[in-house]
Amino acid sequence: MKDGIETRLYVTAPLAEGAVIGLESAQAHYLRSVLRLGPGEAVALFNGRDGEWLARIDGIGKGWASLVVANQTHPQCPEPDLWLAFAPIKRARIDFTAQKATELGASLLWPVMTRHTMVDRVNTDRLTANAIEAAEQSDRLTVPEVREPTSLDKLIAEWPEDRALLLCDESGTGLGIAEALAAAGPSVRRRAGFVIGPEGGFAQEELDRLRKLPFVTAVGLGPRLLRADTAALAALAVWQAVAGDWTTSTSND
């Protein structure tokens, strides 16, 4: 853990020196009953806008806690702008996808219902809770936005034309992902997003339709058949390594 502060919490309130922050009851319970922290102890806070701040517990009781913000420990800095649109999968794997995608720096998580998607309901509150927990643990200064599920039609209609849509293509006919990202040019570094199909893959007509769009680039993830959650994580990691913020030795530490 960083800077000797063991606990990081995401809050929504503005953070500034001297601000008094009241925690939600679940967070207060976590500090008091799980971590057994008391008044005077330090907690790191972030809200996605104001950087990370050291705060000290001022008062804490059953279901409530108030903290006073001391000094900023990390300024807010620009983060990669990388979306993940994915066909939802079953519970443990979707939790896992939200956690890992957050660690890997996705800026937005967007469930998309495709022809072969087997899951018909998505608990976006649960996705958000997983993303917050992963952001707290991974030293991120933001939490990815979680959108409500949409159809592939609507995803295509609402996708910004200036954002590269990287189609994870299991057909084996596309360029390998690293080569495809290099060929796509610098715009793919500014803003991009992956779309990952369900375990059964995209339907042929879905693939045909996606491939025709001017902002779509098909990317290949090798000769082995990857599970949907593996494909999502692999794609995010490769993008970060070749086009995102793993390309320099910047670090939060």
Add this chain to the structure above:
Amino acid sequence: MKDGIETRLYVTAPLAEGAVIGLESAQAHYLRSVLRLGPGEAVALFNGRDGEWLARIDGIGKGWASLVVANQTHPQCPEPDLWLAFAPIKRARIDFTAQKATELGASLLWPVMTRHTMVDRVNTDRLTANAIEAAEQSDRLTVPEVREPTSLDKLIAEWPEDRALLLCDESGTGLGIAEALAAAGPSVRRRAGFVIGPEGGFAQEELDRLRKLPFVTAVGLGPRLLRADTAALAALAVWQAVAGDWTTSTSND
């Protein structure tokens, strides 16, 4: 699933046209009681040496099955030579690591006990079972070798000097992984291996010791703190994308 054959099984026996293969009782149970397959139905078999073959169930009963091998569906082909040495983690996450590393093409899984490793026992049979299942489902023609746990000292002593040892370095001081792999030159494409520390990271003296070795290259995985299992998968995916078999549009399909 490929070629219309829904079931793939890993066996150890030699595969050739006309060979009769007896299955282990767990596999026979799976075919008979889970998939409800009967005589004449097709199963794909692979053994890591002879490619993939179509076989048909000849006889099946409680705890036994025999298959007759028909024709080869895929020749054995060279696969990436990429090791994964990792500090073992708790049960669900180590199962997950074995599964995902297999999908991502690791050729060897090697648990390594480091100073901050919190797990003192590793069930390598369970690791192997997870690797076999993932190989069956991912269309791999091999199963990664699973080694017995070792110490970091022994790992270093036994590591072949002509195999690049890629140290996943959380200190944030190393080159980003894609740049480090490019700088390491072509030898890192022939054979390489990652070593991933435990959740608490490597001890400073372990890092110092590893960094001094001539065959070690430190690679950075960006500014966010990754869990150990995420780091392992991200590293394998990036290697495959920039140095392994995702770099061309080769496919098993």
